[in-house]
Amino acid sequence: MLARFDMKRLHATLDAERRARGLSWSELANEINKPFESTPSIPISVATIRDMSSKSSVTGAVVLQVLRWLRRTPESFLAGHEDAPPKAEEALPDPGPPLILRFDTRALYAALETERSDRGLTWKQIACELPGFTASMLTNLSTGPLIGFPRVMMLTQWLRRPAASFVRGRAR
Incomplete structure (x- = not known):
């Protein structure tokens, strides 16, 4: 049985951390977008981040950057996995500041x-x-299109592999 990726819980966690750090939504977006500063990529908008919980699907790059900022794994937001300790292989790669996390x-x-x-x-x-x-x-998927959450998590679970095994740092 495949667990559902809980976008609402991700957003609630993000909002709680934002408030705990005393950040406005704009300041949060600026922090999440830091890796974009030296790339030709378009930064994630404040509205995209703020309104994630109301969407049925969110681009993988957006969710990965949010997870990177939270220092959390995608698996930590699967329904029923709330209290499970993260496994080392679930950790997202740290490609360094000039790279953006994307699904391969x-x-x-x-x-x-x-x-x-x-x-x-x-x-x-x-x-x-x-x-x-x-x-x-x-x-x-063989042609390399973008994939979003929660859909990508169904694939990684079906494969019985952590999402991080398909995440790479890219310049754009």
Whole structure:
């Protein structure tokens, strides 16, 4: 059974930490965006961060930067995992300030393809095990599109691998 990524709890944790540090939403956005300063990437807007909990899907790069700022793992926001101590392999990489955390969707696709082949499944059969996915959504990962939360966490759980194993630091 796949646990649901709890976006509302992530947002509540972020808001509580923001308030504990005495930051406005704008100041929080500035801190989260520090890694973007020396890149051509567009910083995350205050509204995107502030309104995350009201969205059904949030871009992986946004959630990864929030998790990086909180120093938390994606798995720590899976329903039912609230009290589980983080495992070392779940820690997000620290690529240094000039890099932004992104999911390597090609690596995610390669892991899915290996598991699919090992289990003798079709892409359609995998999609049936993953609510909200179609076979084409899964195979399209091979071309490297962006993927969002909570959807990406279903894939990593299905693979029985930590999300961090598919996260890389990129200049943009």
